[in-house]
Amino acid sequence: MGQGRFFNRDLSWLSFNERVMDEASNENVPLLERIKFLSIFSSNLDEFYRVRMPVLRALKKIGEKDGNNIDADEQENVLKKAIDLINAHQEKFGAILRGRLIPLLKDINVHLLYNEPFPDAVKNAAREYFLSEVLAFLQPVVLDEGNKFFPENNKLYFVVNLVRSGGSAKIVMLNIPSDELPRFFTIKVDNTTYIAFLDDIIRNNLDKVFKDCEIHGCYSIKITRDAELDLQDEYPGDLSEEIEKQLKKRDAGLATRFLYQSGIPLRIMQMATRQLDLQNANATAGGVYHNLKDFFSLPVKTPGTAYQDWPAVNPEGVEETTTIASLIADRDMIIHTPYQSYHPVLRFFNEAAINPDVKEIYITLYRVASNSLIVNALISAAKSGKDVTVMVELKARFDEANNLKWAKKMKAAGVKIVYSITALKVHAKIAIVKTQKNNRMVYTGLLATGNFNESTAKFYTDHILFTSNNDLLREMELVFMFLSKREKPAEEKQIQFKHLLVAQFNLQRRFIELIDREIAFARAGKPASITIKVNNLEEQVLINKLYEASQAGVKISMIVRSICCLVPGVAGLSENITIIRVVDRYLEHGRIFIFNNNGNREVFLGSADWMNRNIYHRIEVCFPIYDETVKDEIIKIIDLLLHDNVQAVTLDRDARNVPVAAGKPAVQAQREIYSLLSGR
Secondary structure (H helix, E strand, O other), X not given: OOOOOEOXXXXXXXXXXXXXXXXXXXXXXXXXXXXXXXXXXXXXXXXHXXXXXHHHHHHHHHHOOOOOOOOHHHHHHHHHHHHHHHHHHHHHHHHHHHHHHHHHHHXXXXXXXXXXXXXXXXXXXXXXHHHHHHHHHOOOEEEEOOEOOOOOOOOEXXXXXXXXXXXXXXXXXXEEOOOOOOOEEEEEEOOEEEEEEHHHHHHOOHHHHOOOEEEEEEXXXXXXXXXXXXXXXXXXXXXXXXXXXXXXXHOOOOEEEEEEEOOOOHHHHHHHHHHOOOOOOEEEEEOOOOOHHHHHHOXXXXXXXXXXXXXXXXXXXXOOOOOHHHHOOOOXXXXXXXXXXXXXHHHHHHHHHHOOOEEEEEEEEOOOOOOOHHHHHHHHHHHOOOEEEEEEOOOOOOOHHHHHHHHHHHHHOOOEEEEOOOOOEEOOOEEEEXXXXXXXXXXXXXXXXXXXXXXXXXXXXXXXEEEOOHHHHHHHHHHHHHHHHOOOOOHHXXXXXXXXXXXXXXXXXXXXXXXXHHHHHHHOOOOOEEEEEEOOEOOHHHHHHHHHHHHHOOEEEEEEOXXXXXXXXXXXXXXXXXXXXXXXXXXXXXXXXEEOHHHOOEEEEEOXXXXXXXXXXXXOEEEEOOOHHHHHHHHHHHHHHHOOOOOEEEEOOOOOEEEOOOOOOOOOHHHHHHHHHHOX
């Protein structure tokens, strides 16, 4: 993976997911949190099979055809390496869970029954639960040539091998209803809390489902399907109706993985593959249990097994002010979630909704909370007569249905809903409020690195700028005016942004100019440096420009959470580039760009990763930080992250996660950032 000029994006992402799993081995992380890291790893891997595995297989097929520039052998090699990595990671997952975490649970008198017989007391309680609650949800289906069965995407099933009393053999598909019932059942016996899988409760009571039958085998399986929606680039009709249709088809997508329990007989495997139309899916042997993302809800309540609470704090002045708008009238304010409270964002929209002088509200919504307080405030504003315009991105993967639900509710309340065109996702995080004061319109607004979502704000590190800076707000208004036209950017109609960096208009060009300026300083013998924090780094034009800067002597420090295609530390190419990953209790999500500018540092925040999709297929907004106090705060946060020697790993030239050498004092960046922002 370290050969050549660029790391492969998918292999790099799998390396990141291994880094997530490594936290489950970290003895400094509380036990339940370690188990949750296994859950996150499992959830991430499911998404990889739903989203990226179809792409890898498609690239391989395209490469096999004449007349294209895709190397079939290279794609075959990437696909093989990906599968080998996944298999190795799955083995590591099992070793961590069985060898380390389950014994640690027993040490605190919690017995997770993992592929083992139930004690009698548990067996009796589990049977009662099965008969009274579980049995109602079971739907056995005989698998034969005349009865096609379609397993739902990512749902759990048993394949049961039966012999009836008359001697006839049957293969039966039996659902495991983990979406209707809790995955785990608990019972306390003496001083021990036993936790049983729903799967095992069903497995232990199959005689109640299949009476007068001999059960010759019961094997768990799961089918993962392609999650992409089939949308035309220029869809002429109602996009919301088309999204609804496509969502109904998603669970019927091409099967990309057939995960089955090891030890299943070959005859049953072949029959299941044929009957379930799984010939093109990647057949993967797994353990007894699938969907271990459900470990996130493992019912362990023992003190000391979860992270110590870090209560979110308000920025200075928020509690004393009459309104957020009055607080930011003279200077910008920033909040850093989840260290600081999200309440100022909620207050901003609530105050706008009830203020009779507010005339217009504009906002982009990409991923909306399931019970969104922000959307309810927008609905209240519209019902009180304000003009509310909401740009709703219906194509936010896996959030389409929730966004569609809220769009319908807002539309019914009188909110003007604008959908993006199919060729462009709107990923920008911006909002404007227009207030009438003394016969003139006063603007206030928000620009953020993350979604306007109070749920994810509890565990995503993001930055939300509150501003009344007219230079920024007038250009934000231009973005909304463009979005309302629902058209692609055209060369002859290019908007000239002087302050904002907007993808499809000037974002890539401005970043290149900023890098070129550092190159010029370096060649002039002046200090030159760049610091970049992103979630993903793939786009080759910008990577090549960073290589050029490194060769010119510019010092480049990068924090890249997951996908990273830049190869650091290569002599003559990238020896001046260092890359770290930080995985800790919160998901690092904010994007930050700092350019030394001969000592007069320029700082930008924004929604854009440096991925092909962000640069070429989305509307993104990055924004400058002009307030010196805010700028200093961001630089301090970045400096702490760059000096993390507890949770950070360095990405080496072979794309391996290499632990940062322990130092004194120990710096755990997220803990230090919380201390900085909370004044502790």
